Amino acid sequence: MNEYNFAYLDEQTKRMIRRAILKGLAIPGYQVPFASREMPMPYGWGTGGVQVSAATLTPEDIFKVIDQGADDTTNAISIRKFFQKVTGIKVTDKTIDATVIQTRHRIPETSLTEDQILVYQVPIPEPLRFLEPYETETRKMHALEEYGLMYVKLYEDISRHGAIATSYAYPVKVEGRYVMDPSPIPKFDNPKMEMAAIQIFGAGREQRIYALPPYTQVVSLDFDDYPFEASKADHVCDICGSSDTYLDEVIVDDQGGRIFVCSDTDFCAAQQSAALESSE
Amino acid sequence: MAEAALKGGFENPPIDSARAFRRITNAMARPGKIETLVGATPPPPMSVAAGTVLLTLCDPDTSLALLETLNNQEIRDWVTFHTGAPIVSAQRADFVFGAWDNVRPFQTYKTGEAQYPDRSATLVIEWEELKNRGAHLQGPGIKDIAFLNLPSVQPFVENAALFPLGIDFLFCSDDQIAGLPRSTKVSESS
């Protein structure tokens, strides 16, 4: 009774997820419905990503899990431990060593390669959901390629705030066809989505899987006179000195003093050790 | 049911199918890329690669069609014993297995619905050999351009024109596989 199948899920469930992944790859940006199962972690805590990883991992894989860019955040640890227990595979903190990376809210700073797969945890896969709550309606909009509502929303932002007031989960258009939610990554990460690795998105509670094959065209929605801007804090990392990474702001004393550090902890550590080596 | 039907399955299903799925994923995500795919030994004339696709993706929840040369009693028994997948007509099938000479016209197969383009057939086509030359492939999964010795070009151009509807292809030859999803734009070699 204590022995679970490789990667927890039974084979029939894995096949169902695998078929959805393949259709997702064949129709980039389209949300494939799948019969998500209850996993041993709560819905909203990465069950979609966990199911995709479970259907994807092989015994030879080296697995990395990040949450907010960091390997040692509690939920990343919990998911990594789960897979160690149910697959026995190797795990790593190092982006370059990993073959499968499961992420919540970030894309690693290190460019991914053709031999890697990036699995995203997605809370609300429908980019139109907060504009139109009914699934029956949003499905029609995708079928008809009717995305006027989204542009109206972005335009209203501009007329109200002078800028598009979306800073994360910034919608993208895939290969000129489907508008897609990139999961709640900061918009700083959006340009990285045209990458060499395979990207698979899993939304467990909402029962959707979607995917981007390598080098798929991914364009952040914008207007000619208000072009998309991948913004970040206007600082350098106070630990490694990087100027082109996404930064977290940390309050360090009672006076509200703050510093800025890389959200990608593996990248930051690599920069530090590189700096150390060159100074020796 | 002949004894042969009981043989040729995965030795260790969770592991063999995980490895096979990675190869199939790579093939579908990188059109034209030729991958080695092993694990199953189906009755002839089905190739090792096609048999491995079948065991990796098909089960009682998927319908499949076996066309002409692949529609023999040994293969049908093998499919039923190892997967329990219902064998149906080509028009209704989620997965269609056939040799190139038997799979056309593509209009026969499910191409999905406007709201559910994923409800479309996947064609697993037996082809004499797979080489990275010939037809030009462009689109998602391809950096600049890829090449694959497709048996023909026009039917794939027509299928891609249906996007986001359409069917997706896996070409198999012995233990090799290459993918061609509907998103790939195919043109003649110049």
Added chain:
Amino acid sequence: MYVAVKGGEKAIDNAHAWLSEKRRGDKAIAEIGVGQIREQLTLAVNRVMAEGSLYDPDLASLAIKQSHGDLIEAIFLIRAYRTTLARFGKTRPIETTNMACIRRISATFKDAPGGQILGPTFDYTHRLLDFTLAADSETSVVESQDMSDAQMLPRITDYLNQEGLIQQEIQTGDEPGDLTREPLQLPAQRDLRLQSLTRGDEGFILGMAYSTQRGYGRNHPFVGELRVGGVVVEMEIPELGFSIEIGEIEVTECETVNQFTGSKSDPPQFTRGYGLVFGHSERKSISMALVDRALRWAELGEDNVGVPAQDEEFVLYHSDNIQATGFLEHIKLPHYVDFQSELELIRKLRCEAEIPSRDEEES
């Protein structure tokens, strides 16, 4: 120098250790047994089986023990366990007409063949705390008098059916869907709606049903019949060519008789709502029947008056407490990357609007 926060792994281990200590409580008090939960907290066990979608009193009792009595947590444990079970086949539909009833009441007729059987009910108890139960020693149990054996009884609504006064449910012979195996597709048919309701959170379904009674889609329900008892579960074995009994389960079934409708083509008739739940669970099955009836507006040619209980997407997408609690509680997880991007944006927008920062105001 600032060092990034680490040590999450150790913190998790410690939290788990503390949790297990909390579960056990004071060691001077005897540990509760799974058997005690199964036998003495049966209604909690029933709820966990119903919303966990797995009929196994022993596992449900274990889940209740492990979850410290948090029933939604227990349901979650059962659901996650259910995921790992291979499906060998499906049973024949249970036949509730052949139910061995321990309770059967109708609010629509004073008496009917088979009579009103109260059975074990809280209905007419006075809700006064019984301090004799507080004693740790074995409590005396009042033996029930005249407890007749469970019996098979005719269905009340069949009498209305004989006169053609109640709308006929059409047997389609269609294979019912299963939302645990297929992703929910909307609009859903009644089979999937009923499945969703029977698995749904009791509190949510109760709230939805109550809202119809208070005028948000009123459908004038009478409890035509409420029956509780055991039914036989049979499975067809293809190799044998006939079905065999594989067990017995307890269920609660409620059929409501609702306000008549009529149209140009159909004469006025009563209509029905239907509830069926694992275990003895009256509140849930009646609630289910009311919500089922409310969701049938289109099929019965009624107006959509725009109330929550008529809104299939609203009801089906929000009834599952495991989905709801997971997503609700996930906001405890770190969101500092997204928050940071919001911080940057709001600073930028304020800067562009030339709102002075507090420091500047003060100086």
